[in-house]
Amino acid sequence: MRVVPTVFRDSEALGCVLAAEIADEIDGAARDGRRYVLGCPGGRSAHSTYRALADEVAARGLDLGHVVIVMMDEYVDRDEATAGYRRIDPELLHSCVRFGRREIVRRLGAAAGPGRGVKAEHFLVPDPAEPDAYDERIAALGGIDLFLLASGAGDGHIAFNPAGTAPDARTHVVALPEQTRKDNLATFPSFRGLDEVPRYGVTVGIGTIRERSKRVVMVAHGADKARAVGRLTGAEHYEPDWPATIFTDCARPRLYVDEVALKVAAAPTTSA
Numbered sequence: 600m601r602v603v604p605t606v607f608r609d610s611e612a613l614g615c616v617l618a619a620e621i622a623d624e625i626d627g628a629a630r631d632g633r634r635y636v637l638g639c640p641g642g643r644s645a646h647s648t649y650r651a652l653a654d655e656v657a658a659r660g661l662d663l664g665h666v667v668i669v670m671m672d673e674y675v676d677r678d679e680a681t682a683g684y685r686r687i688d689p690e691l692l693h694s695c696v697r698f699g700r701r702e703i704v705r706r707l708g709a710a711a712g713p714g715r716g717v718k719a720e721h722f723l724v725p726d727p728a729e730p731d732a733y734d735e736r737i738a739a740l741g742g743i744d745l746f747l748l749a750s751g752a753g754d755g756h757i758a759f760n761p762a763g764t765a766p767d768a769r770t771h772v773v774a775l776p777e778q779t780r781k782d783n784l785a786t787f788p789s790f791r792g793l794d795e796v797p798r799y800g801v802t803v804g805i806g807t808i809r810e811r812s813k814r815v816v817m818v819a820h821g822a823d824k825a826r827a828v829g830r831l832t833g834a835e836h837y838e839p840d841w842p843a844t845i846f847t848d849c850a851r852p853r854l855y856v857d858e859v860a861l862k863v864a865a866a867p868t869t870s871a
């Protein structure tokens with residue numbers, strides 16, 4: 600279905616509203632004695648939400664012992680000798696594991712207080728050595744209560760699913776297209792050039808996102824996401840050349856954008 604965007608003044612305002620929604624859901628799950636499973640991207644899109652969520656956790660005195668964080672992807676190295684894959688060193692500045700530990704788990708843990716943060720065993724990352732296990736784990740958790748989603752700026756990748764991904768794809772290893780790797784230069788400014796961006800990733804599949812999410816919020820802000828916002832607002836169903844459009848086929852989809860991204864998306868294009 601076509602999703603009408605909810606428009607915010609800027610990424611900070613967006614993050615505050617989305618964080619309050621997540622805090623309500625975390626609180627509601629705790630009262631019902633349920634776990635709460637949050638799907639998370641690395642990168643810039645949800646950063647303001649993670650920051651604002653820490654403020655909510657502190658202000659409300661939330662205990663996060665029932666919260667499970669499901670990271671959507673990670674870069675991997677290919678071992679040419681064995682043709683096997685393994686996650687990159689989690690200490691590298693562009694590691695999604697590093698991002699998740701610092702910007703989500705540690706930040707929320709500091710806000711919650713000692714013994715009240717997300718438990719170490721509740722921080723999940725796909726393993727390229729056994730990608731199927733990630734789907735099984737997510738299914739065993741009962742699915743994902745809320746999957747926060749982001750779109751690649753230049754090619755519409757979602758998690759690391761490239762253009763042309765089958766709509767029923769499960770967690771899998773991908774060779775990253777050049778445009779995805781270029782997009783990631785902006786996502787992780789620690790990269791000094793394209794050669795430093797890894798060539799492989801492990802990612803939740805598009806089918807995993809669609810079938811296992813109870814609701815999704817696609818987040819896009821900033822002028823460089825204008826093309827993404829144009830595609831995301833224009834799609835009724837999954838369009839394989841812009842994989843992030845899968846969010847339109849997910850349960851209870853929402854699209855949160857900022858004024859700049861929407862304004863640039865709506866501006867007439869000029870030709871030379």
Ligand SMILES: N[C@@H]1[C@@H](O)[C@H](O)[C@@H](COP(=O)(O)O)O[C@@H]1O
Pocket residue numbers: 640641642643644645671672673695748749750751752756757758759783785786787
């Ligand atoms: N591996 C990350 C994804 O997890 C993220 O969703 C995407 C968008 O990042 P940004 O929000 O910075 O544009 O970038 C990378 O591909």
